[in-house]
Amino acid sequence: MFEALSEQLEAAWKKLRGQDKLTASNIQEPLKVVRRALIDADVSVQVVREFIQGVETRAVGKEVISGVRPDQQFIKVVYDELVQVMGTEQVPLITAPQSPSIILMAGLQGTGKTTAAAKLALYLKKQDKKPLLVATDIYRPAAIDQLQTLGRQIGVPVFALGTDVNPVTIAQQGVAHAQSEGCDWVIVDTAGRLQIDQAMMGELAQIKTTIQPQEVLLVVDAMTGQEAANLTRTFHEQIGITGAILTKLDGDARGGAALSVRQISGQPIKFIGTGEKVEALQPFYPERMASRILGMGDVLTLVEKA
Amino acid sequence: AKTRRSVLNQLKAIVGQGPLDERAVTELETLLLQADVGVTVTDWVIQQIQAQIRQEALPPELALKLLSGLLRQVLERPYQHHAPNLTPVPGQLNIWLITGVNGVGKTTTIGKLAHLATKSGYKCLIAAADTFRAAAVEQVKIWGERAGVGVVSNPSANADPAAVVFDAIGAAQSRGVELLLVDTAGRLQNKQNLMAELQKVRRIIDKKAVNATVESLLVLDATLGQNGLRQAQVFTEAANLTGVILTKLDGTARGGIALAITQELGLPIRFVGAGEGLMDLRPFSSYEFVEALMGI
Numbered sequence: 001m002f003e004a005l006s007e008q009l010e011a012a013w014k015k016l017r018g019q020d021k022l023t024a025s026n027i028q029e030p031l032k033v034v035r036r037a038l039i040d041a042d043v044s045v046q047v048v049r050e051f052i053q054g055v056e057t058r059a060v061g062k063e064v065i066s067g068v069r070p071d072q073q074f075i076k077v078v079y080d081e082l083v084q085v086m087g088t089e090q091v092p093l094i095t096a097p098q099s100p101s102i103i104l105m106a107g108l109q110g111t112g113k114t115t116a117a118a119k120l121a122l123y124l125k126k127q128d129k130k131p132l133l134v135a136t137d138i139y140r141p142a143a144i145d146q147l148q149t150l151g152r153q154i155g156v157p158v159f160a161l162g163t164d165v166n167p168v169t170i171a172q173q174g175v176a177h178a179q180s181e182g183c184d185w186v187i188v189d190t191a192g193r194l195q196i197d198q199a200m201m202g203e204l205a206q207i208k209t210t211i212q213p214q215e216v217l218l219v220v221d222a223m224t225g226q227e228a229a230n231l232t233r234t235f236h237e238q239i240g241i242t243g244a245i246l247t248k249l250d251g252d253a254r255g256g257a258a259l260s261v262r263q264i265s266g267q268p269i270k271f272i273g274t275g276e277k278v279e280a281l282q283p284f285y286p287e288r289m290a291s292r293i294l295g296m297g298d299v300l301t302l303v304e305k306a
Numbered sequence: 307a308k309t310r311r312s313v314l315n316q317l318k319a320i321v322g323q324g325p326l327d328e329r330a331v332t333e334l335e336t337l338l339l340q341a342d343v344g345v346t347v348t349d350w351v352i353q354q355i356q357a358q359i360r361q362e363a364l365p366p367e368l369a370l371k372l373l374s375g376l377l378r379q380v381l382e383r384p385y386q387h388h389a390p391n392l393t394p395v396p397g398q399l400n401i402w403l404i405t406g407v408n409g410v411g412k413t414t415t416i417g418k419l420a421h422l423a424t425k426s427g428y429k430c431l432i433a434a435a436d437t438f439r440a441a442a443v444e445q446v447k448i449w450g451e452r453a454g455v456g457v458v459s460n461p462s463a464n465a466d467p468a469a470v471v472f473d474a475i476g477a478a479q480s481r482g483v484e485l486l487l488v489d490t491a492g493r494l495q496n497k498q499n500l501m502a503e504l505q506k507v508r509r510i511i512d513k514k515a516v517n518a519t520v521e522s523l524l525v526l527d528a529t530l531g532q533n534g535l536r537q538a539q540v541f542t543e544a545a546n547l548t549g550v551i552l553t554k555l556d557g558t559a560r561g562g563i564a565l566a567i568t569q570e571l572g573l574p575i576r577f578v579g580a581g582e583g584l585m586d587l588r589p590f591s592s593y594e595f596v597e598a599l600m601g602i
């Protein structure tokens with residue numbers, strides 16, 4: 001994939017051989033190539049537009065370093081801008097001054113919330129923490145059963161009250177239970193919901209108000225297309241998120257949704273899901289994501305000289 | 307966010323002014339790209355429109371018709387090789403293999419299909435061949451109950467899915483079932499072992515049910531971006547796809563990747579899912595789809 005992008009960029013620059021500066025006019029063709037690549041990678045059209053403007057501002061006026069091809073130098077500007085937008089460092093979980101710290105999971109249907117809840121619990125358990133999982137999805141068939149099965153697999157207790165109790169009440173009692181059991185983390189799994197579903201969004205907002213979580217993590221599927229922008233905007237406006245988990249990155253999607261989530265919410269992506277198994281959770285590294293979105297294996301060695 | 311009406315007005319203003327200028331092209335392109343139609347099909351549609359409008363200036367209404375006609379043409383391309391509607395052949399065994407990546411809505415769609423088929427008078431059965439995901443069997447059993455359809459499963463953890471399918475075909479044959487719906491585990495198309503497992507399921511079906519009419523349907527989530535095309539390509543190789551089901555169209559995602567799939571792979575879209583309830587499934591209509599995509 002990288003070959004494709006760099007070849008296209010090279011072709012765009014061919015016409016400009018001998019020019020020793022990046023100018024507003026000579027970067028137009030290369031910018032178009034990058035724009036297409038980003039849209040192919042599912043970055044939201046709106047976010048691409050802003051991003052391209054950022055690159056343009058940064059690139060114009062740069063002297064081409066002798067010995068470095070202008071296409072390579074240009075791609076370094078693109079890459080740097082991308083890393084900058086993605087957030088330059090890895091951001092850890094927020095802990096409460098007093099235990100337990102609470103994580104609320106949120107997101108569309110099927111994105112991987114329940115799986116990620118179990119993965120987080122295992123991740124914390126491995127750090128000698130004592131987590132509790134709370135099952136508030138009373139809607140999806142066998143959702144509680146799913147969380148309980150995962151809880152058994154990882155040896156973490158699951159608080160559940162069946163499907164006849166209001167999710168707000170379950171969340172509240174789950175947190176109380178964690179306090180009385182001396183747990184230091186509570187991870188509240190929730191039902192998937194569309195961001196345009198007023199009733200379900202209201203329910204989530206109420207859960208948040210009731211349990212006052214340190215983290216509200218938006219779980220986003222890495223294969224999401226343009227919708228990533230809309231859903232992030234609405235979840236952030238109506239609920240307020242503190243971060244995101246990008247799932248299913250073990251696939252071959254370029255994951256442009258990451259850029260949209262980050263740019264629109266301003267909140268960091270904290271973890272990535274890289275498999276169906278409960279161990280498959282990793283911290284998020286902005287540089288790797290930037291390379292992936294651009295479809296470049298090893299962008300760093302390539303642009304080292306630039 | 308723009309309301310649907312204003313999108314329509316905008317469109318009218320764009321396409322009704324003779325050959326598209328750069329601004330108009332950008333607007334139209336944005337509309338299509340934001341629906342996940344992808345760069346290739348978007349370019350093609352705009353080229354076609356330009357070519358037509360250059361020949362004769364069209365009033366807005368007609369230009370809009372031209373656009374929706376083009377989009378429908380893309381969606382109906384598969385009908386050159388496939389019947390426009392999909393229904394099980396009555397009085398014999400039909401097997402519908404339901405596949406797709408994780409979390410797109412396969413199991414839910416099975417429940418809805420079982421309900422629709424039962425209501426239409428077919429004798430139906432479900433094979434619970436997702437033996438991997440936590441509580442997947444319990445989930446599909448609940449859907450079976452809701453639809454009033456039996457479920458064949460293997461209670462032991464990590465049972466071989468091909469074995470479940472083998473048993474289910476036997477049960478279907480002996481009970482005179484007309485439609486056997488096979489639920490499979492979600493799998494990402496770049497996982498070779500999981501795709502090989504699916505291939506094995508497909509082989510069992512072809513071997514054990516020689517006289518059955520087999521449909522192999524890929525479930526795609528309307529929120530999917532460009533990776534959906536790749537999914538359709540790879541699943542076609544492993545499971546010999548005959549069509550696509552598009553879910554989650556009750557959200558604001560338009561599911562434009564469907565156009566890339568019909569255009570580039572010639573696979574027909576068969577059903578659309580628009581909700582989490584038993585009844586929230588209907589046959590695909592290119593007309594309705596395009597109206598929704600254009601925000602009409």
Ligand SMILES: Nc1nc2c(ncn2[C@@H]2O[C@H](COP(=O)(O)OP(=O)(O)OP(=O)(O)O)[C@@H](O)[C@H]2O)c(=O)[nH]1
Nearest residue numbers: 109110111112113114115192248273274275408409
């Ligand atoms: N390959 C892969 N699959 C994943 C990952 N995370 C979750 N899944 C799978 O995605 C599917 C959906 O995951 P769930 O955890 O049930 O998703 P959810 O968001 O809780 O779904 P709802 O509760 O229905 O909204 C399951 O098949 C999971 O095994 C991941 O990182 N990689």
Ligand SMILES: Nc1nc2c(ncn2[C@@H]2O[C@H](COP(=O)(O)OP(=O)(O)OP(=O)(O)O)[C@@H](O)[C@H]2O)c(=O)[nH]1
Nearest residue numbers: 109110408409410411412413414492554579580581
């Ligand atoms: N809004 C909406 N949600 C849907 C639709 N179809 C399925 N869902 C939801 O999407 C989530 C995943 O659905 P499943 O049927 O479990 O998906 P799956 O493909 O079987 O998932 P795996 O077996 O884990 O790969 C559930 O929360 C469903 O309720 C739909 O048309 N609209």
Ligand SMILES: [Mg+2]
Nearest residue numbers: 113114137143
């Ligand atoms: Mg869940």
Ligand SMILES: [Mg+2]
Nearest residue numbers: 412413436442
């Ligand atoms: Mg399933």
